[in-house]
Amino acid sequence: MNATRPWVILAGLAVVLIPLQVYLLPMLLPERWVPDLGILAVLWCGLFFGEGVGVVAGLLLGLLYDRFTAGVVGQHIFVLPCVGVGAAVAWRLVSRKGPAARMVVVALFVVIGELGAAALFALSDAILLDGWSVIHRLLPGITADVLFGAALFGLADLAAARRGVP
Amino acid sequence: MAPRRGNARWIVGVLALSVALFFLFPKTQNRPLSLIETPFVWLATTITGAVERMGTAAGDFWTNYVDLHDARIEARALAAERDQLLARLAERDEAMRETERLRTLLVLQRESSLRTVSARVVGGDVSRWFRSFQIDKGSRDGVKAGDGVIAPLGVVGRVVMVTRTTAQVLGVNNRGCIIPARLHDSRLAGILQGGPRPASLPEATARIPLIPANLAELKYIPRSANVNVGDRVVTSGLEGHFPPGIPVGTVAGVVRERSEMFAKVYVTPEVSFATLEEVLVVVGPGPAAEGGG
Structure with missing residues (x-):
């Protein structure tokens, strides 16, 4: 694999992610069903390019997220690198790699990432993590992320299978 | 023949x-x-x-x-x-x-007797936890962090982050947004904070369902105060970023618990954040109104 390719992809993600997340997706989807592209992008980097790219992606996109959110700065830049590294390590430990295993890892780390960010926001009293917010914000958000992730990673696996990449 | x-x-x-x-x-x-x-x-x-x-x-x-x-x-x-x-x-x-x-x-x-800059809402928040939005005016136009943001219907929120050309506004229904406010009729002053956890209300006091995502709480109103559902809440003007008397919302429910000194006064903001398109940023005191956009 070309060594510069992950970094080019990461740079591209950093450029398009915020406009997509802040301006485009809220216009296309209901608020609670907007997927968190940041966490999916970090998972992508971690799963396909390893923990090095995963952690850098988490740091870069976490910084951008913290810059463009009204919450207390620091939550995303802490959570996203953890998600990137964690997903990469977990994927390395998976013995029978395949689309299903990848989806399990994605779902697991989406839940960890979303819960982690929410817990940190709640810890800094920026939000109240109560029953209502779990049902109306956290669960739809996780569902949207997992569904969007399934589509995204499924397509990636399909494309890789066509190219003959294991 | x-x-x-x-x-x-x-x-x-x-x-x-x-x-x-x-x-x-x-x-x-x-x-x-x-x-x-x-x-x-x-x-x-x-x-x-x-x-x-x-x-x-x-x-x-x-x-x-x-x-x-x-x-x-x-x-x-x-x-x-x-x-x-x-x-x-x-x-x-x-x-x-x-x-x-x-x-x-x-x-x-x-x-308005204040110096304001008009701005257009151009985007939302990257996180699903905050009801904030981006406006198309920034430090170049005199917008600073902490500035109040209003709309014709009432208070919208407060600027929390500024770039040269954009600013991030946190709506009054967010927990991080705190505004000095008072009850319009009784003139009792308190502090309005968004994102409360609504206590269970007696049937008689809850005329509308309280949705935490669109709610704020007026704090430090004495338990014995005469507060009723439907009372108007306005800015008190005790802090410089909002002029006094701007509508903030309407009292949606009141809970008085014996063990507590203050009543829980839940307020529904006047402004509908889902349909907000243009706002005014209060950039400072002064008689002249600046056209921003």
Whole structure:
């Protein structure tokens, strides 16, 4: 694999992610069903390019997220690198790699990432993590992320299978 | 054979004469011919009528087909024209609504004793946990972190982050947004904070369902104070970023617990954040109103 390719992809993600997340997706989807592209992008980097790219992606996109959110700065830049590294390590430990295993890892780390960010926001009293917010914000958000992730990673696996990449 | 041929000639001759005479005298025609005339005429009329009807039907069918074909072409053209007109109408309607909104905003800007900058809402928050939005004015236009943001209906929120060309506004329904406010009628002052966890309300006090995502709490209102559902809440002006008397919301529910010193006063913001398009940023005190955009 070309060594510069992950970094080019990461740079591209950093450029398009915020406009997509802040301006485009809220216009296309209901608020609670907007997927968190940041966490999916970090998972992508971690799963396909390893923990090095995963952690850098988490740091870069976490910084951008913290810059463009009204919450207390620091939550995303802490959570996203953890998600990137964690997903990469977990994927390395998976013995029978395949689309299903990848989806399990994605779902697991989406839940960890979303819960982690929410817990940190709640810890800094920026939000109240109560029953209502779990049902109306956290669960739809996780569902949207997992569904969007399934589509995204499924397509990636399909494309890789066509190219003959294991 | 010869006499027979002669007889036959005679017979034919007599018959021909008889027929000729028959036709020469109209009165004699009627009786014998009327027996065969009526069915023949009926038959002829029926056949002629049927043929004529068939011809007419065929002609009508063709004419109808041609008309239908033309009508279909015309209908397609009219549908396309209707779509264009509807689109144009929607554009005009949108432009009218925008003009109306901007006019209201301009009136508010002119009437306000504060220095304000008008801005347009251009985006949301990257995190689903915060109801904040981006506006198209930043430090270049004099916007600073902490500035108050208002709309014709009332208080919107507060600027939390600024770049040169944009700013992030946190709505009053967020937990991080704190605004000094007071009850309009009783003049009791408190602190308004977004994102409360609503306590269970007695039936009589909850006229509307309390949705945490669209709620704020007016804190430090004494338990014994006369606060009722429907009371208006306005800014108190105790802090410089909001002028006094700007509507914030309406009391949606009041909970008085014996163990607590203050009542829980839940307030529904006046402004609908989902439909917000233009706002005014209060950039400082001063009589002159600046046009920003």
